[in-house]
Amino acid sequence: MKRYLPFVIVAIVALATLGTGAMLYRAKRPHVHAISESKTPGKSDTESAHVRGNPDAPVTLEEYGDFQCPPCGMFSVFLQQLEKEYDSRLRVVFRNFPLTMHEHAHEAALAAEAAGLQGRFWEMHDVLYREQESWTKAPNVRELFESYAGTIGLELDKFKKDMDGEQVKARVEADRQRGESLGIQITPTVFINNQPLDPKDKNPEGIRAEINAALQKKSQT
């Protein structure tokens, strides 16, 4: 019996590893739901969503992002490339999903929304991602956000007042709640024509392939 014992032990460990791995995979795999039609930002829905690009574009890429999240910063650079590549065939929607683990993410989202009240959301969005490394480590982020507001031509007093106002807080909170209702846990989480992007496709080739597939599907209907 002793002769076979190591085989039994090794087999048990192999099975336990596979079983635990499979269970962990099932538990950790993000269960993000597709966006229902009622939640899709329409052409006149600019009040509740920040949309960039052709409103009639056949493909909509909706991102839930956190301004302090490094992958979101990298994704924003890639997104600009995509917008140039696909031009009028792609529209981009941004939703705030500041993670609590990021100290200044919520404040950055407020700054972007406050800029949005002056019609400069995307300008602030781009500056926040471009300067992410700087403000993430800054002791007083508010000063930096105000300097960015000045750079993109915002009325500073209004920006300061709006950043502390209830309106921008409510917008950020609405986005976060919407994200939570879709099962979002990590950022960036991307939807293409309301369908969540599979984790394995979270790379430039995967995203392009999904957009191309969505374009082809639209052209067939």
Place this chain on the structure above:
Amino acid sequence: MTVSRFRTIIYIVAAIVSLAGLADATYLSVQALTGETLGCGGSPDCFRVLGSSYARVGGIPVASFGVLAYFSAFTFATFAAFGYARARIFLIPTIGAMFLGTLWLLYVQAFLLHAYCRYCLFSAATTFLLAGLVIALPPGRDRSVS
């Protein structure tokens, strides 16, 4: 304590340490496969390490190679503890290769990425411990199972 018994104890400890490394590597592999390391959801430093290009070889997460390596080390240590002499022949080069791989990954974290992932550091510690155990093995032939 006889040399043979001391050797058996070292093999048993090596098997237990390999199990700890196996658990860690399995967790990291699952994280890589679910895409969690590609986004913010874990610690920023973990993202920088596990989301970097060094964390995959040919599209396969490095942690998956860790699972294979720790499982091999566990298997060989277990068989060696039960007196299978040939298992020791495989155990030493396996742990040697793991040690070299760990040195490379520590270099990447320290000098190329300037970020440390605690799960990777735990894996490095278990590999160093395994290497220490192998070095502590008294020289000579193991008794064989007939």
